[in-house]
Amino acid sequence: MSVKVRIPTPLQKLTQGQDVVECKPGMIIELIHELDNRFPGIGERISEGGKIRRFVNIYLNEEDIRFIKAEETEVKEGDEVSIIPAIAGG
């Protein structure tokens, strides 16, 4: 078992088109590091200086991690993480 991470459409170019990636459990920031090691460049699209960018929301299951422990939120086996960047179009 691992953590299922949903990659948003604009970042799927960096994951070779994968919309779901399996990662190791741990803190959210560790999960972002793992993603960046495997898919170089994705880290800076999501975070800057160890902090999640403020136009990117990360949900642990259906809860916003900003209202849990932000970057230090623990993700367990079987959890689902969704990366949801703001979209501006109308």
Next chain:
Amino acid sequence: MRFSDNEAKRYHRQILIDGWGEEGQIKLKKSKVFIAGAGGLGSPVSIYLAIAGIGKIILCDFDTLDLTNLNRQILHDHTRLGLNKALSGKLTIENMNPHVEVKTIQEKILPENVDNIINDADIVVDCMDNFQTRYLLNESAIKKRIPLVYGSIRGMDGMLSFIQHPETPCLRCIFPEAPPAELFPVVGATPGIIGTLQALETIKYLTGIGFNIKGKLLVMDGSKMEFRIFKIYKDPKCPVCGDKSQST
């Protein structure tokens, strides 16, 4: 307020909806809706609100129609290239339903005019294409204590939420900062879906039927046809609606 036999017939099929009735139709006729943007989202929003019988629509767009708009902005057509989009929208809407009064605003929404432009509308529908203006609408709606129906799109992705201070988080609570500006890809069906949902949220609010999408963010991935709902929370430190803001 009453409506004509012609109107009674026109709206008959929606008056049949449970809880709607003649009373619901009168509520719509008495309503003023501010639609910010007559583009991809503003098109279906304007059309569905107009044919539902909203009494007054204030349609705001400073921009003129360009050929690249026509893959999605179904209020307009190629005979109106170069025309202001709010004016073009008014022509379409009045053609679809002559019982609706349409006021156009052809100004750009700015910090100094946003409160006047929204004026005494009952609800704001955010159909903008940038966060700077979305944030202005959000702040003004909170100050005025009127709801705002947020929708945005990109490609085949879309989002929706119903913002009503002080009950729900505001747009700044959901996204504290704007994403980088870009020329966003889009196919017309995407704003068609999200704009239609915005229109339905508006109609539900005005008639008092059903439940609005409060405290939740709908995220649509049209490429997989997945609709997911996430919880959103009020940020106590939010500069717009938080404990230390002017709006509480």
